[in-house]
Amino acid sequence: MRKKYTIPTYFAFGWLGFAVFLAVFGSFIPIDGYQVIHGDFIDSPPFTSGHWFGVDSNGYDIFSGIINGARLSIFIAVVSVGLGGFIGSLLGVTAAYYRGRYDSVVNTAFNVVLSVPNLVLALALVAVLATNVDINEAVPTWRRLITLVMSLTIVIIPILGRIARAATLAWSGREFIVAARSMGMRDRHIISRHIVPNVLPALIAVGFLAVGVVIIAEASLSLLGVGIPDGASWGGMIARGRNDLEYNPHALYIPIIALAFTVISTNHVGDVLRGKLDRREGRL
Amino acid sequence: MNSMMSIGNLHVRFATPFGSLEAVRSVDLEIPAGASVGIVGESGSGKTVACRAAMGLLSGSNVQRDGTVVFDGKELTAMTREEVRNEFGTGMAMIFQDPMTALNPVRRIGTQLSESLRLRLGMDKKAALARSAELLSLVRIPDPEAMLKKFPYQLSGGMRQRVMIAIAISCNPKLLFADEPTTALDVTVQAQILQLLSELRRDLKMSMVLITHDLGVVANHTDFVAVMYAGEVVEQATTAELFANMKMPYTQALLNSIPNIEMKSGERLQVIEGRLPNPVDRPKGCGFVTRCSYAQQKCHDEHPPLLDAGNGHLYRCWYPLGHTIARKP
């Protein structure tokens, strides 16, 4: 009884595929790098020959910026969701499986972190971890990047961790877990063979939603001036473009469109996956 | 005897990816006023689908219903959905197998019970709550006032089923459908609930349809029995006649497979081997032929019609039990 996918679903998968393609192979596309200044084309509108998306007030090519931004934004999102999801589900699954004091500690920690708004938390972490005591000394880009990924990971851990915990609680009540125990299976095998495969689909669906959250959070941080230096990510491009809104609005709205499409697509894919999952659960 | 519900030539088909599935085939059933009718069959025999279709509860683009259903002198099959809906509660009511899922878990018993009274009978809140307490004592719940304030999860399965019955009879229905009302319950509670249903039916002058997979349940609580198999009624008679002169090998096999307290310890139970035929691709002969120990060639080739033994005892078999033709054991 396979349901046909709708046009938005095709679009969402298509756009995400395209964005991932740009992120992976963007540097092989034969166009100038994003930091090359095209002095003759400053403030060119979109569809100028050689500069499809136009050029901003600094002379940077926007198409090139979008490609490079895709790499950074998606890299940051995937790494922090992957890492956060891994740590979060490790904590969530084991907490729900073993219960007891360990579970209360983990659950309380999740709740504490969740009670702080995402952005405030990330901002605080970046502020603490990515500043030098001597304000005259610049913070290296790699340190900014690692700090950013770390803080976003910390934001993601409780979000996915709680999903993993709830799903594990539901599954470990099933009798096949008791059956596995009665046949002498070790706890780590029960978790890896029976709990994780059942919890994973729910996590993947929510993971897609989390990618959207992270992309927005990263852009917001850039907008506040604590993202990747030099305005290389999509958020950074928006931050930079907003100063020149009067002269070349496309420098602002093109990265916004790219960002919006990506976030809408991840949300939509997450919803589709969850819907498929629910139907499957219904059969079980 | 007046007829409460009369089902004529009822067919229900579901469209599935594997083809059209005919869940109910040509079912005729008469429910006399004040009587209790048992519908017996295995899972997948179509007993629940037939009743829901008769009540007009099946909807959706993949369901097709044919036939006529006359309820209390009104033809349900000719009515609009809105008109059919008006019959629920005051005309027909239903209780389900799993009382936990049929009750709303976050609302108090009193709220759920008084809701239908207020909506259907136009009572004010105070009167509805007072009537709710009365209904709870009618279903023999001790301390009904305290029960009104409880939530479903605070009750045992038997208590929940009593609450469901109270909701079902709240608007004085003329016909009560009970779909496996005791399957999820302990034997002791099952005995209580069955007795309660029989008493309520007598006191409130209701008709009742009792759907079950257990012939033991219908034996003492119904006036008529219809046995369903593979979407058809295969045997139908008054309860006394059915148990006294069983015609269908299937009915007998169903009866023999019931674990009996009079068995000797270590004795083997009789079983019905095999399974129901695939509803998408039914054999052309008798549906029970592959599982029947009396099957002859004719049973494979021709579909048996519903025959009348003369006293209203209907059966669908070429070689009914007690027939003179020599049988293969």
Place this chain on the structure above:
Amino acid sequence: MAGSGVAHMRNNDEVVLEVRDLVVEFKAGGGRVVNAVSKISFDVCRGETLAIVGESGCGKTTLGKAVLQLPPPNSGDVIFEGTNLSKLPKEQLRSARTAMQMVFQDPISSLDPRMMVRDLIEEPLWVWERGSEEERAVKVRELLNNVGLDPELVLNRRSYEFSGGQCQRISIARSLALEPRMLICDEPVSALDVSIQAQILNLLQDMKDRYGLTMIFISHDLAVVKAVSNRIMVMYLGKICEVGSPDVIYSKPAHHYTSALINSVPIPDPTRKRTTVPLQGEPPSPVAPPSGCRFRTRCPAATEKCAAEEPQLREVSPGQFVACHHPRS
């Protein structure tokens, strides 16, 4: 009905499982304690089937799981083939447990829906690294054949593609994979249609003979256990009411609760009306069980003595033990 007491214990060489003064308590909210199993003792001889019978909430499932130390009881000893399981270190317990396996009530929930039947049944062999991959594959096929399933048709399918009865067969095959000496069946047929129940009960009997199993069979239905058991233990609210052989228990139950259970079983014969009223009410909460005999609140023969003093198990006829101050005669 208190069932404290050890009069029914047999001290011979044939005893495989001995349970002494087993107590299982759960914490309920607000510092209250659920007394699920209160000081129960019993034994099972080699090749015997002990049936544990009682209503939901009487602690029979908890008792079955506590024998397997899932979770370990709060106090008391479980001695299996001379080894005290309650005192074993974790790793030794893990390996001792393989000699006892369990079959669960809900056949769907006891199989991982994401695993193929092949992997489900091989799993216990994989855990204990029994045999090579080929040997395990042969063993899986043999087990499936033994429980009446065609390996070719089921090996590569998942549990949700099967009916409840088939899932229960798969569960049984899995529980036999490690060649246990004892099988604990927790309501293995109560989720199934009557017609399928008989098949599974016969299968369990066959498996018992083929593998020389000792069984504990937990059920709420006395009719179901009649055919399969050698000894019956009736439980109520965490205590033992009566112990005896099936024939004696059914023909002259000494405990009023046993007699009520027998009278609750529906008789599939409309000409035999019940003369007794079914047991009224529901068991009290195990959080605050009644003093003295725990059954006294529903017992027709209760006196002041029953509230004051807890009855001990005593022999009323050879092999029949009852915990009651006023046993039926």
